[in-house]
Amino acid sequence: MNQDELKALVGRAAIEYVPEGSIIGVGTGSTVNCFIDALADVKRRIRGAVSSSNASTERLKRHGIAVLEAADVVAQGARLPVYIDGADEIDGRGCMVKGGGAALTREKIVADLAERFVCIADASKRVDVLGRFPLPVEVIPMAAAQVAKRFEAIGGQALLRAGVVTDNGNAILDVRGLAIADPLAMETEINQWPGVVTVGIFARHRASVCLLGTPEGVQTLNFA
Numbered sequence: 543m544n545q546d547e548l549k550a551l552v553g554r555a556a557i558e559y560v561p562e563g564s565i566i567g568v569g570t571g572s573t574v575n576c577f578i579d580a581l582a583d584v585k586r587r588i589r590g591a592v593s594s595s596n597a598s599t600e601r602l603k604r605h606g607i608a609v610l611e612a613a614d615v616v617a618q619g620a621r622l623p624v625y626i627d628g629a630d631e632i633d634g635r636g637c638m639v640k641g642g643g644a645a646l647t648r649e650k651i652v653a654d655l656a657e658r659f660v661c662i663a664d665a666s667k668r669v670d671v672l673g674r675f676p677l678p679v680e681v682i683p684m685a686a687a688q689v690a691k692r693f694e695a696i697g698g699q700a701l702l703r704a705g706v707v708t709d710n711g712n713a714i715l716d717v718r719g720l721a722i723a724d725p726l727a728m729e730t731e732i733n734q735w736p737g738v739v740t741v742g743i744f745a746r747h748r749a750s751v752c753l754l755g756t757p758e759g760v761q762t763l764n765f766a
């Protein structure tokens with residue numbers, strides 16, 4: 543099976559995690575696109591979705607799936623039972639690097655509304671230590687150079703992602719050279735830097751479950 547087939551496999555497998563009658567959180571990326579396409583077949587089972595990007599919103603609507611505003615879910619005092627999204631990397635504790643598709647801020651917001659995060663990924667995303675994939679960081683454009691300098695001081699090389707403006711009107715830095723041995727500590731530290739909107743480390747919002755696509759089939763990783 544090639545990588546696209548593995549993504550399709552876990553996209554379909556995630557349907558099992560969609561509770562009847564619920565509003566669910568939907569992530570962004572090529573793996574999530576497979577999930578959205580599979581969701582279209584059972585769309586009458588759900589009340590709708592809160593989306594993490596304009597791209598996913600468009601795809602959901604094209605399939606006739608209702609897209610709800612996060613603010614309305616909050617106003618109703620509701621929580622999403624599940625948030626389903628991909629990852630660029632996932633470690634043995636369910637901590638992830640995300641943001642390859644530049645949607646990390648809204649992804650973290652929707653993940654925060656959910657009871658649990660179900661990560662769907664092909665086996666190439668499973669790593670022992672996060673940091674091989676360049677760490678995406680959404681920044682206020684004015685602060686990009688300043689934040690890049692701070693990364694330099696901790697051994698990272700930050701590069702502005704050319705031609706990319708996020709759904710929130712900001713810039714993305716991709717940071718190479720970091721070994722993220724303590725994801726929670728690094729997420730907490732970088733979040734404090736002025737001008738950082740969101741760092742692509744998901745340790746506070748780590749996965750509860752990962753459906754990993756392998757040549758042998760879907761491997762389910764449960765994280766305590």
Ligand code: 5RP
Binds near residue numbers: 572639642645
């Ligand atoms: C988008 C993301 C994606 O989940 C991540 O980049 C994985 O994408 P794909 O499923 O296309 O490999 O974080 O911001």
